[in-house]
Amino acid sequence: MVSPIILIAVPLGLAFLTTLLGLLSEKLPKYVPAVAMAFNLVVSIRLLPRALQSPIVARTAGLSPPFSIHLVAGPLGMMLSVLISLVGLLIAIYAIGYMGKGPGSRYHALYLLLLAGATGVVLTGDLFNLFVFFEILCISSYALVGCRGDKPGIESAAKYLIQGAIGSSLALVGIGFLYGLFGTLSMADIASNIASVSPMAVFISMALLVTGFGVEGAIFPLNAWLPDAHSSAPSSISAILSGIAIKAGIYAVARIVFTVYGAEAILVFVAVVGLLTLLVGEMSAFSQSNIKRLLAYSSIGQVGLIVFALGLASVRGVEGALFLVVSHALAKALLFLSTGYMIYRAGSMEISSLHGMGRKMPVSSVCFTIAAFSLIGLPPFIGFPGKFMIISAALAKADTLFTVLIAIGLLGTVVEGAYFFRIVQGLYFKEAPEGAGTNPGEDVEAPLSALVPICVLAVAIVAVGVCPCVLTRYLGAAAADLLDKAAYIRHVLGV
């Protein structure tokens, strides 16, 4: 009997150990995140079948819920935990070579803490504990964005930090309101009492919590920090921020809106906000000439689509959103990882300087193309089933409003297709810019420690795209976990 709490405790302990190892040896710390994430992956996969039958409720301090902090490892939480440890493991392997010189053991400890925070966010069943893990996630990302200490990194870290700090203060006020009303912090307990108080009080605290957690989730008016932070961080960090950190923010918002409040009334608003996020992201991405800023804006677009699908609030819509969460995490991680070495070799982040890379770095370019096509939603890749599910869910609503909305959403996807095709065309069919090729060793493919995770991600994208059933059979349970409030309360409180 393995308790899901070791998914959090062991990475935290290993992160504390990392700096100690860093004092003893230069080389050891960089393997620690990979080891920890491999451990997490094994444990999460072993726990997944049990979580699918019924959520595993883990107690702390020997008390049963709700009186002490408890973890609720339901189908959704375990699925996201598997995703986090898989992507985290691959990026940790990539970083062994990529972050060779630089901040050293402190970088690896921060990276591991970020992943531990994300795992805590998806597993916890306690509102204040959610806030604490959220802070671990956010504060380690502020530090990682600025960890190279260069001009853009520090500037974007400053902006990110200010907005994030305001967001967390607002969320804390919201938690204070809820505690003042109910005298409890367990999400299941709050959810079972929420109907007993006036909608006014509920609305204020919900607005505060959604705004606070929405900053990290990059929902439309709150995402000013994202393009800067994701584009000026090191590529491995951009990958984890785009792939995992945003998803943790969206998970927190979704958990609060669906499970704690069960607020059906605002879901149309959520869908519209999602659509706005999508349009803003895709339109801004189209006009970028910097490859990493483009990818960051494209993340905003995808987040918009996920939020829109959550706003549909039908089982099929939520399944589509979760599918898109997985597919975007894999594809965006692959995009950032494969561009990492291209940028390193080309010495510039301008799209024009990547022209002709298709011949110099064939493997990276092919993988980049796969990921780009997957994000657009072309059929043999993982992005296609997700988008298809969302569109069919929107049409199944048989509501003119949602039909119009999804039509506008498709417009955004077309824009997405246009800019990704432009880049891929540049990679293969354009000549390298003048003055390139001066550095010795520029034409070399990325090293093996980078190619392995890139290729694994590419294979995963194609494999799940060809046979989506590997993923879809878990999605039903996961969507029910999010939508079925009564079952959640019953499992946790055991009533």
Add this chain to the structure above:
Amino acid sequence: MIAFQTFLVLVMIVAALRAATSKDLMDAVIACTLVSLMASIVFYFLHAPDVAMAEAAIGAGLSAAIFIFAINRTERQE
């Protein structure tokens, strides 16, 4: 007792306004420290001695010190 607490809260608000408006950063930091100190006394009256200790040591002591270190290494005027 309530009159005294009201007085403390008023001092807090006035100090916070001073911190918000002052052009001299060192001045603002001192005002901010005064806010924390008053908050710490209010915590004591709210029967939270643990928090009062933490706020006095961290909010009124340590954060002022690190603010002043940082201002020393940057600039003092806004």
Add this chain to the structure above:
Amino acid sequence: MRTVVSLTLIVIVAIGVIVSLSQVPVGAEAARQEGRLDQDGVNFGRYYNSRAVEETGATNVVASVVVSYRGLDTLGEVAVLFIAALGVVTLLGTKQERKAKREVEQASLIVFTGCRFLFPLILLFATYIFAHGHLTPGGGFQGGAVTASGFVLIYLGCRGRSVGPKQLSATESLSGLVFVMIGLVGLALGGSFLLNFLPRGTTYALFSAGVIPIIYVAIGLKVSSELGSIVGALAGEGE
């Protein structure tokens, strides 16, 4: 323009807050006046106040909540401080010019001697605070902050002396590991993380309340070293 927009926003928020506060009974006092505290149903505060001494053996209920009932929060919070220490040292410690120490004016003899005299006393007081956290007000965080203010005194009064960053870093790691290990031992013995697996002892004695004092001392050491390295890096004495 920006000022006007911001002020409008703030006024809207203020009105919302005032309206909601005046209509919604938030807080324990309101709950008591409405008699909700006496009803059945979950209320963390009432439960902990009536059960904490019996269940954990600590007379300071806040300590038993911080270390035992909400111990996972505390682990997370210690991790947050650890992140901040790592981040500050990463941001400020990477400059090369740190080796070329700028000449600083020495503090006067009175200040120097005073600091040297006070520093051990401060450490002693801090140790008292975090060793008695389960009996009296105080605990790991407060004690750690007091230690860190001792470090501030050293940086101000005894220029040129500093606390070794390596020793701080090692203390940080080891005390963090002790915390996690105690939690995992509880998991192995009783199936629940941070289980209080030691005997409770006599209430009001220093050695009572099982694992709570041990964890609080570990937290105290960890918080002192983390705040110490933050202060050190900001004071310009980092690596």
Add this chain to the structure above:
Amino acid sequence: MSLMESYIHYLGSFGLILIGLYVVLVKSNLVKVIIGISLIDTGVNLFLISVGYIRMGTAPIFSRTAIAPEEMVDPVPQALVLTAIVIGVSVLGLALSVAIRLYGHYGTLDLRKIRDLKW
């Protein structure tokens, strides 16, 4: 007078939060913005403690003189605030070190003058 007693702490805490928000939104000096964040933190902490306050109560610490548990104020907000204070000082330290590095790069702390990246 009892109304005053119930509300003065809430009013004080939201006063601090609003003043802090004003500083963050209007001022452009980074250290000033960080001072604003610190004010907001203090306000939030005061709010949380006020939530657990019971009039005529006692601190949640048992001593040899008998105290009824019903008289004690709620210990949970105090534990939450301890956590929040420590998180606040972590963010503060990180923010100030970012400010120092920013000053090293640009020679100014005015966010309006630092515009290499688009806002």
